[in-house]
Amino acid sequence: MTQFTPCRNCAAKLGPQKGFYFVKYKGTQQKGVVECECHKQFVQRELLQYKAAASNIWPQAFDYNIDTDYVGTKSIKEIQRLKKYVYEFSNYKNVMVYIHGPNGTQKSTLAHWIGANVLHQGYSVKYLLMQSLLMTISGFEKDEVRQQEKQAEIEKLKSVDLLIVDEAWNTSAVTLYKSGYQLPFLTQFLKERFEVARKGIVFISNVSPESIAKIFENPLQNLIARSVVRTTLKLEDNYMQTRTDFNPNSLFDEE
Ligand SMILES: [Zn+2]
Structure with missing residues (x-):
């Protein structure tokens, strides 16, 4: 696993962990958690690296x-x-x-x-x-x-x-x-x-x-x-x- 570095966008926001941040839904008191694009891409890359190793690539x-x-x-x-x-x-x-x-x-x-x-x-x-x-x-x-x-x-x-x-x-x-x-x-x-x-x-x-x-x-x-x-x-x-x-x-x- 390589180290995940959050992008500037999500690094500045409050969240449960790096790459995720809290959002409030408009007009309600409900809160949600959003996975940032940078984290999604990181997971994709990690997955690909894992597959590559298993494929001898x-x-x-x-x-x-x-x-x-x-x-x-x-x-x-x-x-x-x-x-x-x-x-x-x-x-x-x-x-x-x-x-x-x-x-x-x-x-x-x-x-x-x-x-x-x-x-x-x-x-x-x-x-x-x-x-x-x-x-x-x-x-x-x-x-x-x-x-x-x-x-x-x-x-x-x-x-x-x-x-x-x-x-x-x-x-x-x-x-x-x-x-x-x-x-x-x-x-x-x-x-x-x-x-x-x-x-x-x-x-x-x-x-x-x-x-x-x-x-x-x-x-x-x-x-x-x-x-x-x-x-x-x-x-x-x-x-x-x-x-x-x-x-x-x-x-x-x-x-
Ligand atoms: Zn981000």
Whole structure:
């Protein structure tokens, strides 16, 4: 909980507690208590921060401004498409989005920005790494209670309004994927979530959708490829490099 600071309006008034003040109803002797707008907004923000923590969304993602904080111009058209998707999420709830680009292209920052925005619109969100998703959905627990807990966790991942999967289809995890044991679980999970329940997914990856086939076999590759034909975003603006290009003297002006 962050400290609540009342606004000037209600701070000057008498009330039962900070952010609330007494009012008299006109023409009567009745008194009432009113919650100030500043307190309502404070509660909204606190609630959002709480939801963000439960969704694995960075709290600072609410302060990120895509128009001023995104660095670079190469992928600006893709950013426009991303904004449309996020701002009109109610129209794109059933869509699978695939965002890819080399390391350093601000993908994770954007992933959290997406999550924060969609949360703000009142939807439920879960952000997690594909590694973590695989661990949750694969295999079975010997203990019955543990298995029920696992099942409940899987149901949550299936039913959340937006699932954001970062470090997806990561080539550095090849050995894990090649072992193949988790792949049927993943295929089943994605089919149930995306095709049956028709719930949206955002994948964040450093490989293009076409490259998935090199590591993952059908039908997983088919499912992803056909689902993201018109919803793939390629990011090319390297944060550090663009910063340096922008000010070539930045390394030398320490006087
Ligand atoms: Zn106030």
